Amino acid sequence: MALTQSDDTKLEIRILVQERDEMADRSTNETFDASQLKNHTLAHKVYDAVVKTQSCQKHYETFCESTQIKNLQSKINYNFKDKLVLTRAFTHSSFVHEYNEEIKSYERLEFLGDSILGAYVSQELFKSFDNFSEGKLSKLKSALVNEDTLSELSMFLGLDTFVLRGKGELKEELTNSIKCDVFESLIGAVAVDSSLSDALNVLEGIIKLYEKESEKVFFSEQRLVMFDPKSTLQEYTMKNFGSLPKYEAMRVEDKFCVELWIEGQKKAEAINISKKAAMKEVALNFLNKNKEISKN
Amino acid sequence: MALTQSDDTKLEIRILVQERDEMADRSTNETFDASQLKNHTLAHKVYDAVVKTQSCQKHYETFCESTQIKNLQSKINYNFKDKLVLTRAFTHSSFVHEYNEEIKSYERLEFLGDSILGAYVSQELFKSFDNFSEGKLSKLKSALVNEDTLSELSMFLGLDTFVLRGKGELKEELTNSIKCDVFESLIGAVAVDSSLSDALNVLEGIIKLYEKESEKVFFSEQRLVMFDPKSTLQEYTMKNFGSLPKYEAMRVEDKFCVELWIEGQKKAEAINISKKAAMKEVALNFLNKNKEISKN
Incomplete structure (x- = not known):
């Protein structure tokens, strides 16, 4: 019809x-x-x-x-x-x-291309990450596509x-x-x-x-860290200090300034018009400055 | 890491x-x-x-x-x-x-299979429905996958x-x-x-x-009608009467009875524990009784 x-x-x-x-x-x-x-x-x-x-x-x-x-x-x-x-x-x-x-x-x-890409990435992830659960494969797929x-x-x-x-x-x-x-x-x-x-x-x-x-690996677990730095950071602080990282947001004119606090110490800050983006940014800044965390 | x-x-x-x-x-x-x-x-x-x-x-x-x-x-x-x-x-x-x-x-x-299926269905829809916009292809894909x-x-x-x-x-x-x-x-x-x-x-x-x-066609536009009967019905009543179909829901014990009214006339009813499912069902019942609508 x-x-x-x-x-x-x-x-x-x-x-x-x-x-x-x-x-x-x-x-x-x-x-x-x-x-x-x-x-x-x-x-x-x-x-x-x-x-x-x-x-x-x-x-x-x-x-x-x-x-x-x-x-x-x-x-x-x-x-x-x-x-x-x-x-x-x-x-x-x-x-x-x-x-x-x-x-x-x-x-x-x-x-059409979007779904072909989906199939290709799924296949490559399946092959490369033998020990990943379906849930982790899905997350990594989102970090790539x-x-x-x-x-x-x-x-x-x-x-x-x-x-x-x-x-x-x-x-x-x-x-x-x-x-x-x-x-x-x-x-x-x-x-x-x-x-x-x-x-x-x-x-x-x-x-x-x-x-x-x-000189970058495309199908790399590191993408997951960069895609979802807040989860990576949370896993790190939970494992090492048994506490969650704290994000403190303040309005600065038309933007948000977000500070990252771990174990009572201010570790980094980031400014963005979106509060959510600033939180992701500050976590990423901290991870970038402490590269050993995401390598462990 | x-x-x-x-x-x-x-x-x-x-x-x-x-x-x-x-x-x-x-x-x-x-x-x-x-x-x-x-x-x-x-x-x-x-x-x-x-x-x-x-x-x-x-x-x-x-x-x-x-x-x-x-x-x-x-x-x-x-x-x-x-x-x-x-x-x-x-x-x-x-x-x-x-x-x-x-x-x-x-x-x-x-x-893995899910994404292969996605690529296959996208390709077949692309080939079969030359005149469909990307939006309509996506809808039909949801009606199939x-x-x-x-x-x-x-x-x-x-x-x-x-x-x-x-x-x-x-x-x-x-x-x-x-x-x-x-x-x-x-x-x-x-x-x-x-x-x-x-x-x-x-x-x-x-x-x-x-x-x-x-003896059914798999990649058929008819799937869209069956998948989303409420939209099909709405398009029909808007085109023919310039009005929307009305759904009246009543609680009957632990279920919902939904009546379908078009132009002040009761056309069909359906009973389901989910109100949403009953609405879909009543629209589908009406379309099944009036097959010429979905063929037009």
Whole structure:
């Protein structure tokens, strides 16, 4: 059956159409020269190509024929047969909304890539941590498959310079969330262009290259410490002093200053607009200063 | 670093050890004959073998050499090289707790199988529903990867008769949650015994066989209707009457009776101990009586 739209969906569509039209209005009323933006990237060049030709056809040719995209394919050891899928992996919805043409954003590819990544990480953790319970494997998986780690991999491949965004978005710094999206959508794109097993191979290759060049172990228990420093610290103080660490938060203007106290002694402090983030930060600061704790 | 145990973990372990010891006490004090239980299955036979020999070694031989397990392997078109992994796929933690031997439960395999299933379903949905947004794909995925659907597949393969449980658990009816666990752990076990790509092939084979024998389409939009009947009904009434369906709940002894009203007319009712479940049920009842709605 063809599902009908609920009121929420209708409202969402109305807002999106309105935003798109406003963007289109701005794009005809304003003169916009992407080359004037700092950090002029391939994405900006493509934006220029589209503006000049008033056609999206052009954007994908410019994109796929660039040296950077060729280098990326050589880096991930995979050559796309369907260049449209490759372009789509980097096409943000703001780009699609701005041009009312037959182009699609990366969201569906991201959906696919996300689950492929999940399967790959689960398998590697299963193999690497023989003695871990299911619960600990799940925790470590969360410490690996998250915005921080995936945007690190995304930056490692330089994917941030490829993200095709609309004019409004293009002026803003790329968020970690989008960096992470395009990493996942690239993996999804390989699966669509070829097969799930090729996507898994590409992923494996990327992780190996990352480990080699960064000299870091990707599937490392240390990630768990960094991801959840408060639990690590709590385990340390409980074991060594039989007490919990104390976090004291104070408002400092529009931010929070959080102090870490262990056994009546102030050990570290951190300032952040989010109290929760400041607590995590102060625990991490302390662990970083006392590296022997997380190695024990 | 070796993570130390938090107080919570220590408490959990203490409780588990206590429960295990209590079970072991009972197993020596009571006479227990699994063959006296109704629904005497392969799992019961294995239980008997363990009780008689006081050894878990025996259980896995009895298990793997059974005709039923051979039939299962032929049904899923995969023969396990490592029979221990196959046995583990069906070993519930209650069995492990009862015998203090070197056997492991299926939980780690389930962790792995769950994510392989996620990748497979995502890929199939991506291919089958070309015009679905990422949001709609995610919803349909939830309608497919859940306890109801997975326990259906589990029962289709007859996995319920293979679950090795401890004495206490063995007397109880198998829950949907465990049925679903062992389906996932079987897929995980194939990946461990062979490869991720073989696990994906086995999954594909199972779904095809299920579709052929049940004459149902597995990757069907209809699942979404059945999974979330309230949304489907709401879309129908909004489109046709411009109003929402009304649910009126009354307490009837220890249960809830929920009536469904559309445009001032009572259309159906359902009784359940959970109000939420009764609301879902009444919407589903109405949709089942008016099949043309979900086909439109």
